[in-house]
Amino acid sequence: MSDSRAAMMTCDGASTPTGVSTRRSALWARIKQDRTMLLLALPGALIFIVFSYLPLLGNVIAFQDYLPFIGIADSPFVGFENFAQLGNDPAFWNAVKNTIVITAVQLVFFFPLPIALALLIHSIMSEKLRRFVQSVVYLPHFISWVIIVALFQQMLGEAGPGGQFLAAIGQEQFRPLSDPDFFKWLVTIQMIWKDAGWAAIIFLAALLSIDDTLYEAAAMDGAGRWQRLWHITLPGIMPVIVVLLILRLGTSLSVGFEQILLQRDAVGAQAAEVLDTYVYFQGVIGGQWGVSAAAGLIKGLVGTLIVVAANRMAKAMGQRGMYAL
Numbered sequence: 609m610s611d612s613r614a615a616m617m618t619c620d621g622a623s624t625p626t627g628v629s630t631r632r633s634a635l636w637a638r639i640k641q642d643r644t645m646l647l648l649a650l651p652g653a654l655i656f657i658v659f660s661y662l663p664l665l666g667n668v669i670a671f672q673d674y675l676p677f678i679g680i681a682d683s684p685f686v687g688f689e690n691f692a693q694l695g696n697d698p699a700f701w702n703a704v705k706n707t708i709v710i711t712a713v714q715l716v717f718f719f720p721l722p723i724a725l726a727l728l729i730h731s732i733m734s735e736k737l738r739r740f741v742q743s744v745v746y747l748p749h750f751i752s753w754v755i756i757v758a759l760f761q762q763m764l765g766e767a768g769p770g771g772q773f774l775a776a777i778g779q780e781q782f783r784p785l786s787d788p789d790f791f792k793w794l795v796t797i798q799m800i801w802k803d804a805g806w807a808a809i810i811f812l813a814a815l816l817s818i819d820d821t822l823y824e825a826a827a828m829d830g831a832g833r834w835q836r837l838w839h840i841t842l843p844g845i846m847p848v849i850v851v852l853l854i855l856r857l858g859t860s861l862s863v864g865f866e867q868i869l870l871q872r873d874a875v876g877a878q879a880a881e882v883l884d885t886y887v888y889f890q891g892v893i894g895g896q897w898g899v900s901a902a903a904g905l906i907k908g909l910v911g912t913l914i915v916v917a918a919n920r921m922a923k924a925m926g927q928r929g930m931y932a933l
Contacts, residue, residue, distance in 0.1 A: 666680070666901070667901060667904075667905050667908075668680060669683065669897055669898055669901045670690055670691075670898060670901040670902040670904075670905045671685060671686065671687060671688070671690070671898075672684060672685055672686060672898055673686050673689075673898055674897040674898045674901070675897075676897065686898065689898075690898040690899045690901070690902040691902050691906075693899055693902075694899060694902055694903055694906070697899075699877070699881065699886065700886060700903065702877075702878060702881055703881045703882055703883050703885070703886040704883065706792075706879065706880065706881055706882050707861055707863055707882040707883045709792055710792045710795060710796070710863045710882065711860045711861065711863055713792050713793065713796050714795075714796050714799060714863065715856065715857075715860065717796055717800070718796060718799055718800055718803075718804070719853065719856060721800055721804045722804050722805075722807035722808040722811055723808075723811050723845075723849065725745065725804055725805065725808040725811075726808040726811035726812045726814075726815060727811075727815070727837070727841065729741055729742060729745075729808065729812060730812060730815045730816075742805075742812075744805075745804065745805025745808065746805045746806055746809070747805075748801055748802045748803075748805065748806075749802060749803055749805065749806035751802065753802075753864075753866045753867045753870060754866075754870065756798060756801075756802055756867075757798070757867070757870045757871060760785065760794075760798060761785060764784045764785055765785060766783065770784070771783075785871070785874055786874045786875055787875070788875045788876060788878065788879030788880075789879075791871070791875045791879045791880055794871070795863070795864065795867060795868060795871070798867065799864065799867070810848060810852065811845060811848065811849075814844070814845040814848040815841065815844070815845060817844070818840065818841065818844040818845070822840050822844075823836055823840060826839070826840055846927065847927060847928055850922045850927045850928070850929065851929075851930055853918070854915055854918045854919055854922065854929065854930050855915075855930075857914045857915060857918045858911050858912070858914060858915040858918075859911065860911070860914065861883055861907045861910060861911055862883075862884060862907075862911075863882050863884070864884075865882075865884040865885065865888070868880055868882055868884070868885055869885055869888070872885060883903060883904075883907050886900075886903060887900040887903050887904050888900075890903070915930070
């Protein structure tokens with residue numbers, strides 16, 4: 609009996625020191641083989657660890673009455689008191705409402721535009737014209753929000769051409785830069801102008817990966833332009849669309865801190881306060897570090913749940929999603 613049991617353990621490589629050493633040797637051989645790629649990825653991994661993962665440990669102050677001058681170790685533990693204070697704060701729920709509204713508007717009107725722009729650029733036959741259009745639509749991404757907000761103020765302000773045009777057609781009462789009801793559309797228009805071209809880069813790369821012979825075969829079978837678009841192009845880039853949509857949903861509660869902060873005073877906190885600005889004014893300005901950390905923790909947890917739910921929904925619809933689970 610003992611001999612047969614020993615033989616079974618010997619056949620199972622995971623149960624013997626020889627099997628463990630074999631796996632370790634294979635692992636080191638793989639690391640040695642891919643050492644160049646691992647070294648190239650090391651700086652990015654270190655950046656994520658230092659600036660994204662290690663700061664997660666600071667979320668403990670969401671359960672403390674945190675005081676910066678005494679540190680995390682000596683700040684008193686208050687449990688869920690900070691979360692209860694958030695629940696009773698009307699400003700917090702106003703920030704949640706504004707964040708959801710702006711997120712919904714940007715998701716509906718911003719996310720599809722880079723796809724359409726990529727399809728339009730990809731359809732341009734002239735290589736020189738295509739590169740010129742790409743350069744033009746990419747350029748606004750490299751302009752800071754300070755300059756973009758200033759440009760919109762110059763263009764749509766009362767003294768600018770936009771303001772003069774509105775006054776000429778009898779719309780003196782409509783001031784797009786200071787109208788609270790128009791604010792969510794204003795920030796969406798600004799984001800479209802700034803980042804639609806940049807967001808189209810990934811879709812352009814996905815379009816280039818589609819085999820041209822598929823289009824030639826479809827054309828020979830009598831498929832028109834729209835049929836080729838619907839049955840070849842869109843299915844070809846659908847995995848990329850799904851992944852980017854999941855990523856977009858994961859960051860949906862972050863709607864542009866700098867952009868909104870620069871224009872918040874013009875329309876008031878009731879219309880422009882979002883979760884990011886609420887955390888800033890409560891924590892950095894107001895000194896309520898625990899409350900602001902609790903709001904940030906809630907935002908992070910909700911974003912994680914949205915990513916998990918969206919990934920499972922994508923898999924239920926037959927897409928690959930972002931990860932296996």
